[in-house]
Amino acid sequence: MNVEIIVIGDELLIGQVTDTNSSWIARNLNKIGWEVMEITTVRDRRAEIISAIRQSFDRVDVVLMTGGLGPTKDDITKQTLCEYFGGKLIFDAEVQKNNDLFFERRGLQMNDSTRTQAMVPDSCTVIQNPVGTAPIMWFEKDGKVLVSMPGVPAEMQRAMTAEVLPRLRKRYPDHTAILHKTCLVKDFSESALSEFLSDFEAGLPASIKLAYLPVPGVIRLRLTARGENEEILSRQLDDSFSRLEDLLGKHIFCHRDATMAEALGLLLSYKGLTIATAESCTGGNIAHEITLIPGSSAYYKGSVVSYANEVKVQVLDVDPSTIEKHGVVSCEVVEQMAKGVRRLLKTDCAIATSGIAGPDGAVPGKPVGTVCIAVAVGDRIVSRKYCFENSRAININRFTHTALLQMISVLSE
């Protein structure tokens, strides 16, 4: 099934907000084998919205739309859809009841513009939105479906999961099976890996495709099988995946789809180990990535973000003379930080970082982008120095993933 996504909102076209809805929708459609052909982001303008809908319906039968449903004057999606699909806006008592409850739960007062949220086109099926005030609207015309959802990510995600996806699958029953198997590979660039796997890729059955999904330092390899007979597909997929595992051996550090922090969590859980972090330049981002994973409290005890040098000395027990001699961005210092946090938080493993995220802070021989990372497993400590060349936010992100990968590498040796 082919789908398109239309994202509406002036805030997206002035760069005030980054659209995360369409990748979320695409990811969840992809899992059931539906393909997103194109994503169009348009302003809150009647003519532009209508033109985007027309063009999408020229290519596909299903259009998913987010945004443009707020209570303020600039949001004109509802009126525009009413015009496109015909009919008029009518009062929906069910929506009003939902919104009364919504405001009551939050202890807020409803005003006139919020009350307009209960006006809906009589040409659509209204789906209630228990986590917001804009209802979901399902339109059908000439065998084509358009679903309009709120732009607030939590509201859209709830609507998709609980209502829209189940209804779409019922509306377009599909007997094609689609199966995925994913693994995470280290030590290769994308082009080197594609060269290394070119014979493997050429020998895959026609039902199976290989996708390279790189993030810095890591390549996510995904095999996708698509066909009629799920049993045969599943066997073919298992066979191909095993061959891939044989070919890549230790370069595969996670045998399923996962973020870096999830891959580390799987390893720690498997080995029954606990971990702590001591962060300087990453400023808590490693802790944040680890604790984004539900259940991480089983192996993660905490972090000391030792942004100031005196915190490194007083809380993590780093020797001030080591800082003086080697500089605060040095393997010697991060090794002591790792040792210190492991002792303080009583864990098996530890990760420690110290570096220069930029834009300031460079010293001779240590440009912006330099980072030292130590990982400890018991008394064994492995430290390394890296250099990236990026802006602050990208450096912090890169340092974080490099630290997670270094810990994973040592744990999976």
Place this chain on the structure above:
Amino acid sequence: MNVEIIVIGDELLIGQVTDTNSSWIARNLNKIGWEVMEITTVRDRRAEIISAIRQSFDRVDVVLMTGGLGPTKDDITKQTLCEYFGGKLIFDAEVQKNNDLFFERRGLQMNDSTRTQAMVPDSCTVIQNPVGTAPIMWFEKDGKVLVSMPGVPAEMQRAMTAEVLPRLRKRYPDHTAILHKTCLVKDFSESALSEFLSDFEAGLPASIKLAYLPVPGVIRLRLTARGENEEILSRQLDDSFSRLEDLLGKHIFCHRDATMAEALGLLLSYKGLTIATAESCTGGNIAHEITLIPGSSAYYKGSVVSYANEVKVQVLDVDPSTIEKHGVVSCEVVEQMAKGVRRLLKTDCAIATSGIAGPDGAVPGKPVGTVCIAVAVGDRIVSRKYCFENSRAININRFTHTALLQMISVLSE
């Protein structure tokens, strides 16, 4: 000047990657008064790329394109542009030299597919990319401009800032002045604020527009002046902004555009205060947001991410009987955490959080989304309990911003 953005890559249409490039580009064009009319995201398919270019050129004269320039077989943007604009691929020695250096600096081996990066259409102006291997390509035809840039954010950002934006401004000189003034407002919903400001908005001079840019809990208000005479505009803008400040008084907590963490940093710097954080449910994300700001080391000393209860007790000196009596998610516990981290890291202020991000961990009376936040300024501690109802990542984000806002509110009383 009207512009469109075309984003290319299968990875975007399966939701593997979230496109942050187009919002970055839109934000930077918006600052110079250029308008992005539409953003189109298409797959790595020849016909779809060509159709997207045609449709964009029907609407605007300038198209900025990112992605689809990798060395692997699926990336066909370069060939497609060569076909669209005419000409053939030729070897560019300058690009090869850049890429040799690039590989040398990283200690990597170049392979055949990487070498194809130096083949470029002879119909474009090649702009070197010192931070990657895919060159920037500037095409002109029938008075229209298309610039193709790599999809890696750091490479695109560097290309835009150093090369593409200056060249575009030179190519399309514009004498319209555009000025912005922004402030951050708390205590209002978007609709309540738009009602409160409706007279102010109606009375604005024709050259000035007011935009509401809400994030949860906060509304960013932006006045934009546009016209010929910069001096007159600037005076009009200052007048309107002053009236806005008079109307909103203490509800404005930051008188310029800033993230929440930046707004907090400005307040702390202004008052000459230092801060530390003690995080449970936010797992280091407050520390991360604070340290994303360059120069934050002037006021931020660090964090104890006390994910495990024993870390709260042993490192932050929380009384175990308080945890037993009130539960770990309680105002009593976060108050002790704030006190403990302030003492340990020797700061003036502290923020502490404990909550239930979900999906597990709910207890009777404390559903997923519950968070207790304490902020300390000297010996004064203010704690509050909130309840949001979201998924884990969104809750963590919401907790973080609520904590920053609570600290800002107490500091600006």
